Amino acid sequence: MARKILVTGGAGFIGSHTVDALIEQCGDTVRVYDNLTPQVHGPNAVRPAHLHADAEFIQGDVRDRDSLKKAMQGMDAVIHDAAEVGVGQSMYSIEQYVSTNVGGTATLWDILVNDSHSIEKVLVASSMSLYGEGRYLCEAHGVVTPAPRREEDMKAGRWECLCPQCGVAVKPSPTDETKELDSSSVYAQSKRDQEVYSLIIGKAHKIPTVACRYFNCYGPRQSLNNPYTGAGAIFCSAILNDKAPLIYEDGLQIRDLIHVKDLVRGKLLLLENEKADYGIFNIGTGVPTSILQLAETLIELLGRNFTPNVIGKFRNGDIRHCYGDISRIRKLGFEPQISLREGLSDLSEWVQSQTAVSDVEKAHQVLVEKGLVV
Numbered sequence: 001m002a003r004k005i006l007v008t009g010g011a012g013f014i015g016s017h018t019v020d021a022l023i024e025q026c027g028d029t030v031r032v033y034d035n036l037t038p039q040v041h042g043p044n045a046v047r048p049a050h051l052h053a054d055a056e057f058i059q060g061d062v063r064d065r066d067s068l069k070k071a072m073q074g075m076d077a078v079i080h081d082a083a084e085v086g087v088g089q090s091m092y093s094i095e096q097y098v099s100t101n102v103g104g105t106a107t108l109w110d111i112l113v114n115d116s117h118s119i120e121k122v123l124v125a126s127s128m129s130l131y132g133e134g135r136y137l138c139e140a141h142g143v144v145t146p147a148p149r150r151e152e153d154m155k156a157g158r159w160e161c162l163c164p165q166c167g168v169a170v171k172p173s174p175t176d177e178t179k180e181l182d183s184s185s186v187y188a189q190s191k192r193d194q195e196v197y198s199l200i201i202g203k204a205h206k207i208p209t210v211a212c213r214y215f216n217c218y219g220p221r222q223s224l225n226n227p228y229t230g231a232g233a234i235f236c237s238a239i240l241n242d243k244a245p246l247i248y249e250d251g252l253q254i255r256d257l258i259h260v261k262d263l264v265r266g267k268l269l270l271l272e273n274e275k276a277d278y279g280i281f282n283i284g285t286g287v288p289t290s291i292l293q294l295a296e297t298l299i300e301l302l303g304r305n306f307t308p309n310v311i312g313k314f315r316n317g318d319i320r321h322c323y324g325d326i327s328r329i330r331k332l333g334f335e336p337q338i339s340l341r342e343g344l345s346d347l348s349e350w351v352q353s354q355t356a357v358s359d360v361e362k363a364h365q366v367l368v369e370k371g372l373v374v
Contacts, residue, residue, distance in 0.1 A: 004029045006075040008062055008108070009082030011051050012040060013222040013229075014125070014214070017260045018079060019055050021268055031056040033071040034082065040223045050221055062104030069111050077121040077271065080108060080198075083191070086228030087129065087317045088363065090187035092370045101190035102197075109201045122202060123271055126211045128256070128284070130192040132182030134175035134322030138163040144170055145180065151374055154314040159249050161320050172254055172288065172321035177213065177280045177328055185317035199278060208277035210270045215284030215324050219260035219343065220350035227363035232257070232344070235295050236351045239302045244309040246364060248318060248373075251292030251310045256284040256323035259343035262336045269334050276332060284324030285336040297341070301348035316372040 005022050009015040010032030022028040032055050036045040047057050060067035062082045072078065083101045084090070090097040105124070112119060138144045146161035153159075160169040183189040195211040202209025218232035227234060235245040266283040270276040295308040326334070338346075367373045 002027045002029060003076040004031070004074060005077050005079060006031050006033060006072055007079045007081060008033045009080075010034055010055065011036060011048050011057070012081065013219075014217055014260055014263065015081040016048070016051055016221055017219070017264050018081065018267060019052050021264045023052050023054050026268065030054070031058065031071060031075065033058050033060055033062070033068065035059065035061045039226050039228070042225065063099060063107055065107050065111065068107055069115060072111060072117055072119065075117075075119060077123070078108070078119055079123045079267070079271070080105065081125045083125060083194070085187070087185045087187050088315055088367050088372065089228040090185050090190070091317050091372050092366070094186050097186050097190050101187075102193045105194045105197060109197065112207060113201065113205055119207065121208045121210075121271065121277070122198065123210050123212055123267060124194055124198040126195040126213045126280070127188065127191040128175070128213055128215045128282070128322055128324065129185065129188035130181050130183050130195070130213070131175055131179055131322055132184045132188070133161060133319045135173045135179055136161055136170035136321075137173045138166065138168065138170045140168070141165045143173070145182075146170060148184070149320065154249075154374055157250070157312060159252070159320060172323065174286060174325035175282075175322055176325035177282055184319055187317075195280070199280070203278055208274070210276050210278070211280045212267055212270060213280065213282045214263060215256040215258050215282065217258055217260050217263050219347055221260075224351060224354055225357045231255070231291060231294060232298065232347055235298050236302070236347065237357065239299055239304055240351060242304070244306045245295040245299070246361070247291055247295060247308050247310045248313055248315045250312065251295070251308060252290050253318075254288040254290055254321040254323055256287065257289050257294065257340055257343070258283065258285050258336065259338040259346065262338050265337070266329055266334045269329070269332055273332050279328075281329045282324040282326050283329060283334075284326055286324050286326045287340065288321075288323040289340060294344075297344050298348060301344055302352070314374040315367060316374065
């Protein structure tokens with residue numbers, strides 16, 4: 001049966017692909033609530049052309065209680081994707097990140113708890129960033145949780161995490177949802193707060209709630225003009241402007257890269273499956289990929305022949321390795337369908353039809369000035 005779904009942040013990258021799937025695959029009626037933040041959508045933004053024509057659009061901020069309350073009226077479910085996104089920027093734009101991500105989520109739940117509504121389920125966008133470092137394996141001591149890397153090690157180019165018991169470099173292993181959380185950035189902590197508050201309140205008031213821990217998502221529509229967005233889009237912006245992608249550390253840090261269509265497929269599964277209610281789920285591929293491999297593949301696909309600019313410096317708030325254990329969502333029937341090569345080909349084909357402004361050097365300089373690059 002068709003539902004009425006509110007998607008906060010629904011004009012953005014992941015949100016707009018979610019809207020497409022809800023309308024085209026599920027036959028749902030969708031209302032989008034988005035503030036069209038200039039950093040993502042540009043100055044004086046209007047309803048973006050990529051937003052599905054059949055979606056209702058309301059421009060508003062999740063911190064605006066009256067406006068958000070009106071947007072929630074008559075809806076059956078909420079997919080809460082609205083958030084400020086960016087590890088580096090969050091380390092100095094603190095009020096902006098906390099007020100939007102935590103305050104906006106608090107506003108949403110205050111309405112759900114204290115006002116009449118017809119909402120029957122909430123999906124909240126969480127993040128792999130709240131794990132901090134992923135799981136690691138020491139040959140002598142098994143699964144371990146390394147201490148934060150020391151500044152003196154990183155200045156010397158010793159990037160790997162060490163076993164807390166024997167001090168030997170440890171190897172990354174898949175990170176599951178039971179790993180202890182150790183946020184290393186304001187962004188990560190704000191996503192952790194969103195998740196924790198949502199599950200606490202949802203359980204207390206018997207509103208089925210699901211925390212979706214997104215891994216590193218990429219694909220068409222990711223902003224090419226926002227230097228704090230995902231690595232894939234940032235690298236594409238640089239390459240299109242004939243600049244070598246800037247990479248911190250040695251480029252061998254590992255992430256779990258998932259195409260946006262696969263990620264949306266996972267979200268909709270969690271929305272529709274009652275077995276997911278009140279649960280926490282990684283949405284990734286379970287496949288580790290280095291940042292250097294990502295950059296080199298995009299350079300090749302976009303037909304350039306330069307090499308990435310690996311600067312050998314550490315950005316405060318970054319982690320070394322984390323990729324997902326997706327066995328929990330697999331048990332509900334999820335399986336990623338898009339390989340990295342196929343997904344990056346899709347991204348590269350799209351970006352060649354776009355205009356990109358590469359401000360990554362400016363963003364890097366701000367971090368340097370703030371003392372956030374070692």
